[in-house]
Amino acid sequence: MSQPVGRWLARAALVGVALVALGAIWEAYKDWGPTDGVKLFGTRVLPRTTDASMPHLSRIWHAFGDPEVGGAITFGPSKTVFDSVFDSAVHTLRWAAAGFAIGVLVGMLLALLMDRLAVFERALMPYVVLSQTVPLIALAPLVTKWGQGWDFWDRWMSVAVIAAYLAFFPVAVGMVRGLKSPTAVHADYFRCSAASWWHTLVRLKLPASVPFLVPSLRLAAAGAVVGTIVAEISTGLEGGIGRLIITYSQQATGDPSRVYAAVIGAAALGLTALLAIAAFDLALWRYHRGATTR
Amino acid sequence: MTEPETSPGPAPAPAVHLRGVGKTFAARRGTVVALEEIDLTIGSGEFVSLIGPSGCGKSTLLRIVADLLPPTTGEVAVNGKPARRARLDQDYGIAFQQAGLLDWRTVQANIELPLELHGVDRAKRRARAGELIELVGLSEFARHRPPQLSGGMQQRVAIARSLAESPALLLMDEPFGALDEMTRERMQNELVRIAGETGAAVVFVTHSIPEAVFLSDRVIVMSARPGRISDVVAVDLGPRTDDTREAPAFYAAITQVREALRGRPVPATADVVADVEKARRNAAEGAL
Numbered sequence: 001m002s003q004p005v006g007r008w009l010a011r012a013a014l015v016g017v018a019l020v021a022l023g024a025i026w027e028a029y030k031d032w033g034p035t036d037g038v039k040l041f042g043t044r045v046l047p048r049t050t051d052a053s054m055p056h057l058s059r060i061w062h063a064f065g066d067p068e069v070g071g072a073i074t075f076g077p078s079k080t081v082f083d084s085v086f087d088s089a090v091h092t093l094r095w096a097a098a099g100f101a102i103g104v105l106v107g108m109l110l111a112l113l114m115d116r117l118a119v120f121e122r123a124l125m126p127y128v129v130l131s132q133t134v135p136l137i138a139l140a141p142l143v144t145k146w147g148q149g150w151d152f153w154d155r156w157m158s159v160a161v162i163a164a165y166l167a168f169f170p171v172a173v174g175m176v177r178g179l180k181s182p183t184a185v186h187a188d189y190f191r192c193s194a195a196s197w198w199h200t201l202v203r204l205k206l207p208a209s210v211p212f213l214v215p216s217l218r219l220a221a222a223g224a225v226v227g228t229i230v231a232e233i234s235t236g237l238e239g240g241i242g243r244l245i246i247t248y249s250q251q252a253t254g255d256p257s258r259v260y261a262a263v264i265g266a267a268a269l270g271l272t273a274l275l276a277i278a279a280f281d282l283a284l285w286r287y288h289r290g291a292t293t294r
Numbered sequence: 295m296t297e298p299e300t301s302p303g304p305a306p307a308p309a310v311h312l313r314g315v316g317k318t319f320a321a322r323r324g325t326v327v328a329l330e331e332i333d334l335t336i337g338s339g340e341f342v343s344l345i346g347p348s349g350c351g352k353s354t355l356l357r358i359v360a361d362l363l364p365p366t367t368g369e370v371a372v373n374g375k376p377a378r379r380a381r382l383d384q385d386y387g388i389a390f391q392q393a394g395l396l397d398w399r400t401v402q403a404n405i406e407l408p409l410e411l412h413g414v415d416r417a418k419r420r421a422r423a424g425e426l427i428e429l430v431g432l433s434e435f436a437r438h439r440p441p442q443l444s445g446g447m448q449q450r451v452a453i454a455r456s457l458a459e460s461p462a463l464l465l466m467d468e469p470f471g472a473l474d475e476m477t478r479e480r481m482q483n484e485l486v487r488i489a490g491e492t493g494a495a496v497v498f499v500t501h502s503i504p505e506a507v508f509l510s511d512r513v514i515v516m517s518a519r520p521g522r523i524s525d526v527v528a529v530d531l532g533p534r535t536d537d538t539r540e541a542p543a544f545y546a547a548i549t550q551v552r553e554a555l556r557g558r559p560v561p562a563t564a565d566v567v568a569d570v571e572k573a574r575r576n577a578a579e580g581a582l
Contacts, residue, residue: 188362189388191362193384193411194383194412
């Protein structure tokens with residue numbers, strides 16, 4: 001109840017402190033670091049400190065307020081960089097959410113199947129693991145091609161499918177472990193109570209798998225966001241943050257602050273996804289092992 | 295047809311009836327005989343303990359009665375029905391050494407679980423769980439969750455849960471095995487009281503001789519490799535109170551069980567002799 005909330009706030013505060021520290025290191029390096037960066041054996045391991053490589057944080061901050069100049073003069077209230085970043089982040093978030101939902105659904109179904117029949121686990125698990133070694137870049141054109149066969153298919157759906165491809169994996173693996181987590185005593189008790197498969201699932205296995213599922217969902221959410229951004233770029237879908245990062249970096253000649261602004265937008269997007277999972281986690285506190293012990 | 299006892303009259307079927315029950319497990323080399331030719335009849339309302347060294351198959355026997363394990367040979371009837379039917383009909387309640395409660399449910403909800411699984415409506419569930427919580431003396435803890443309770447309290451919740459459907463038979467596999475001695479004695483007092491109030495037959499697996507003697511009407515003494523019933527000690531101590539634990543008859547019964555476990559002759563009191571004879575006869579019949 002209040003305890004998990006308190007612990008959670010303390011953790012959030014710590015994350016804030018880390019962010020400030022990171023900003024301080026950035027600024028300190030920019031002011032005092034060597035102009036040409038740091039090289040080790042001919043490879044640059046730390047970036048140049050020029051404005052073209054590392055803009056001041058304040059410059060990035062101001063970049064959000066810059067008017068968006070897409071070449072043509074737009075009528076009506078002019079869009080700022082912030083507006084663009086925000087809008088594209090929202091688009092990407094929506095696609096990622098769709099991909100996440102599909103991924104979680106597929107992952108859970110696979111886990112249920114693998115839990116129900118050991119044959120499935122032995123047969124499927126190697127492929128589940130193997131699936132993650134296929135590079136997304138190779139997958140993108142394939143998925144796009146499949147989609148072209150259907151009338152209802154929109155291009156964002158290909159992106160969502162690719163995001164789902166990354167998201168389903170941790171869910172499937174975590175959930176299988178979770179479903180198997182009840183002890184022998186619990187299993188015996190449910191059998192003695194003549195509980196059906198469905199009742200055992202809903203009253204025992206699913207609640208018991210929550211502590212395993214939450215970390216899986218966190219990985220799946222991060223995977224869905226990364227997958228969406230990569231898929232946007234590799235399928236050439238416009239309107240999302242991935243595409244915006246590419247556009248800005250092509251525009252940036254002397255001033256990369258907009259690229260950083262877009263990257264910050266992408267980071268905020270990932271953070272939003274993780275916060276959603278954290279809220280879910282918080283809502284299910286009673287299913288955590290020993291949640292009420294001190 | 296498996297139950298000849300039901301035909302003669304209005305007397306209820308025995309709570310448990312085992313005939314020629316054997317259990318072998320496949321091992322790496324050949325098979326291991328866990329139980330051999332077990333014949334045992336437990337009357338309704340009777341409190342029976344199974345005691346014996348580790349590996350004598352007493353837990354296996356309990357699991358066979360509960361239909362958690364199929365017997366390799368022999369017949370098992372619970373409440374006059376095949377064990378599987380009895381399990382599906384919820385004719386018995388069960389408690390294990392570990393309480394096996396669901397940590398995410400309150401005490402109340404844990405006790406309601408079996409009723410919930412069998413479609414009892416909410417109001418009735420509430421009322422029944424309320425009664426049981428009172429019976430095991432946990433009224434103040436109804437809204438607590440298991441991790442907040444001591445081991446003894448968790449075990450009381452498990453016992454309340456096993457009683458939820460007013461079963462005619464309670465199966466208990468070392469339910470007090472993990473408790474400290476004082477809690478254990480208190481729990482034994484409560485169990486005797488509860489068994490008396492509910493009129494349920496109890497099959498109680500234990501390692502403890504005083505526990506078996508204090509609780510039981512009959513103590514079934516088992517020997518290991520292969521698991522057999524070696525002796526049956528009838529205990530007649532009248533209504534149990536804390537004074538029972540100090541009574542000479544209590545110590546006498548303990549000695550009797552201990553000697554039975556060691557395989558020495560049991561002092562001859564008439565009914566004990568009868569029981570032992572019966573057990574021997576059964577064992578001999580089985581060997582033929």
